[in-house]
Amino acid sequence: MNHIAHNLSAIRERIARASQASGRAPEEVLLLAISKTFPVELIEQAVESGQCRFGESRVQEAEGKIPPLRAIPNLEWHLVGHLQSNKARRAAELFDVIHSLDNVKLAARLDQACREMGKKISVLLQVDLGGEETKFGTPPEKTAEIIKALAAFPSLHLDGLMTIPPFLDDPEQVRPYFRMLRAIKDDMEARNPGCLGKRHLSMGMSHDFEVAISEGATIVRIGTAIFGSRQ
Numbered sequence: 001m002n003h004i005a006h007n008l009s010a011i012r013e014r015i016a017r018a019s020q021a022s023g024r025a026p027e028e029v030l031l032l033a034i035s036k037t038f039p040v041e042l043i044e045q046a047v048e049s050g051q052c053r054f055g056e057s058r059v060q061e062a063e064g065k066i067p068p069l070r071a072i073p074n075l076e077w078h079l080v081g082h083l084q085s086n087k088a089r090r091a092a093e094l095f096d097v098i099h100s101l102d103n104v105k106l107a108a109r110l111d112q113a114c115r116e117m118g119k120k121i122s123v124l125l126q127v128d129l130g131g132e133e134t135k136f137g138t139p140p141e142k143t144a145e146i147i148k149a150l151a152a153f154p155s156l157h158l159d160g161l162m163t164i165p166p167f168l169d170d171p172e173q174v175r176p177y178f179r180m181l182r183a184i185k186d187d188m189e190a191r192n193p194g195c196l197g198k199r200h201l202s203m204g205m206s207h208d209f210e211v212a213i214s215e216g217a218t219i220v221r222i223g224t225a226i227f228g229s230r231q
Ligand SMILES: *Cc1c(COP(=O)(O)O)cnc(C)c1O
Pocket: 034, 036, 057, 080, 081, 164, 205, 206, 207, 221, 222, 223, 224, 225
């Protein structure tokens, strides 16, 4: 077994255990393998071990990596990094899910590009809970307003919320951020049932995903623990 196969099976087991520990079905939690900075060959190894969802953080890097892998059926590509409006069209071509939607102008650009391509794309609203450390995302008090505005874009499916909490060594210290995102989701759904589509909560990375799962994560974004540490 190569190290990626080994790491993936260890992570899947930890996801299953964390889900069961909080009374959730392991299938409720999707594993997104964050392949940024790693070459196509390693992504192929992950595919051979049954991984089908991959996340990249930069459009430019993804442009070199996704097209060579198009021949593999059923791969799903997620953009998890900040997206500038001027790259919206390229992102809409490359990705199936955008985790970093955080303003209406970007939504309008994505929607326009998708319409021209006859494509629908799934988006998550990135919420900034950390204040200073995470520069991107919409502030919590503006989420309701943005969610309302997104209804005007027929080619975008709003499917939930995403957050990147500040990096804190002790995963338990991150728990309040995960809990806050979940509370925002519940509040939005209560005010406007169905407004968050598949109701995803994209939260949790290599060092804190178990805590995120116990707070309701449905997509965990894991890079280092699968592919190794980045340069
Ligand atoms: C890089 C990245 C991850 C993965 O982080 P790891 O600590 O390597 O698991 C998750 N989410 C986002 C938005 C990232 O940029």
